[in-house]
Amino acid sequence: MEFGISPQQIFVGNGSDEVLAHVFMALLKHELPIFFPDITYSFYPVYCGLYEIAHVTVPLDENFEIRREDYATANGGIIFPNPNAPTGRLLPLTAIERLLLAHHRSVVVVDEAYIDFGGESALALVNHHPNLLVVHTLSKSRSLAGLRVGYAVGHRDLIEALERVKNSFNSYPLDRLAIAGAVAAIGDQEYFEITRQAVISSRETLRSTLLRQGFEVLPSAANFIFVRHPQHDAGQLAAALRQRSILVRHFKLPRIDQYLRITIGTDAQCALLVEALAEIAGRSILIA
């Protein structure tokens, strides 16, 4: 593997959700609360509930970015997706490295489900920071959501802790066909490059089109964009799109209830979305 990573530094599970569940139980359950962003992957508080893990949500800044300084106090661990979900915003490696140094006694988990769509992986830092765990999935950039394969990479001690929890839960979480598919997918670098570049290219095309339509579009390093329109209510837009059989995600949550998360489809699918939005916006009522 790249970056001089050995097999003993890799933990494989039944999708990165299973990997994350074991991470919460094995590595993030401590006296001190763990930290994660206020706007982030919705499963993190769920895992905390399941395993009774105290947590503190740290607000993203006004641009929906992670501000490293806000994590400055003592904690039982830090976890965040990079790029973040559902915002798509990327934290650069330099900031992650500063975070690792500032919290060298905490486990810092970087959940890189979307990293291949525009970010630089923290795998490069694993062998320099024993407190770093990087989580990947084959469900996004490898197009294999149906196979359920995810993995974590980090110091052997972290991997051993994960193995211990796994071996008390389900010793054989991956089926043989999934293993074969995963190995083949990792081997096929060419197909991987084609598919991820296609997503990146479609994303940038969609982004500029929506900007021209008057949408605000956060810079995204993921396979989705996070958008709002200053004159149109996000809930109404989502409902009108749904009537046209176009599903986008609207989170009825503080700070982001005027945003839509739009997954990048093919260029043809993106064009249909743009057309539908133009039509809806043309006849919809402006928000107060």
Place this chain on the structure above:
Amino acid sequence: MEFGISPQQIFVGNGSDEVLAHVFMALLKHELPIFFPDITYSFYPVYCGLYEIAHVTVPLDENFEIRREDYATANGGIIFPNPNAPTGRLLPLTAIERLLLAHHRSVVVVDEAYIDFGGESALALVNHHPNLLVVHTLSKSRSLAGLRVGYAVGHRDLIEALERVKNSFNSYPLDRLAIAGAVAAIGDQEYFEITRQAVISSRETLRSTLLRQGFEVLPSAANFIFVRHPQHDAGQLAAALRQRSILVRHFKLPRIDQYLRITIGTDAQCALLVEALAEIAGRSILIA
């Protein structure tokens, strides 16, 4: 499904080990300790350790049978495999029904991993006893250990509790190929009958052969037999078989350290085992 069971009464997971893990967390964690046999599936105490569940082991009787009366005290739930592992002994449905009636306030989990090799399934009792959960796997009688599919059947309330825990852990535990394989396997009743009858037939042949060789062989309703030889040390026999590349299971545990668990292979494989045992017994030292 048979027995008038509806889809809402079925919980599917990534192998029956995952199903069991969720069962321990969702249904067996209470103030009172749970009960299971002293000789049983080795994973039960492991799950108790993982989830901090108090438990009491109830000794099997001198014939390695579950004695229903020994479970008479108040408890936080009861779980046992039927047929039991590694003994292979079967508890009849009438005894299970009495147990369910005597403990109608406890969840009683019957882990039927091996039921198709000679037992009568407690699925027949599910709609009469809301406290019963039956766990099955496709890894044994359906020959699909590599696919990782198991399931639990019980009252909708029990299934709902399992779904809640599952949805806080990993919402999509089965991969698409495993689902397709599982559906096909359940549909192919003819192949199922052929393979399980082959195991049953080979088991009975091996059993009578070993009895003639002087072994004691417990009656088995599983795809393995549990045997000892009054004159030969089980550990020595296992080691000698291993030298001949025949792997049998020897548990260095109280009460059963003179037994071997032998999985039923093909008739040809069983014949090789018998031949090897005859040769080893011929030259081995009798136990003191």
